Amino acid sequence: MEESSRYLKQGEELGVEQGGVLIAIAGEKVYAVTPAAYYVWRMCDGSTTVGQIIDDIVSSTKLSREDVKAAVSTIIQQLLSAGLVKPAEEPSS
Template sequence: MNFEEIKDKRPKKVGELVDKSEEGDNYIVKVSDDKIYELAPIAYYIWAMCDGNRSVNDIVTELSREANLDESQVRDPVVMVLDELEKASLITF
């Protein structure tokens, strides 16, 4: 998966936030009774932005603005997180 392939797609999150991890800052997201994931804060933040309305490009733009980084610096990490979220069935395109 690379940015050019998915930049116009609008990912939609699957599952719901259940809780915040007891140890640390991770978030617990439940997809189904037998599928529960613990997400790092940045993965959770990107997952939460996947509302079906924002494109991948919109997410990159918003994150770069909030982190005060150039879009080129956040593009690959965002794509990597989206790829992992999709593999875990936490988002759909």
């Protein structure tokens, strides 16, 4: 996954249940995501890059950048598969 990639979150946060955050998509499906996945999902605002998400997590934890990059890549792939994020449009020049 390219660190320059940007994603836009989809769905709406419904609340917390049994340690997971509930996110609904178009009122049809509801997903319970882990706190780590929720954190990444929230940062997918269409302008924040994957690299910036990784750097933010590294700066607030004692984890290595390599470990964080692997985890963030996996989380974004899972969010993409579930339809909870989509690739952001490239800005017009």
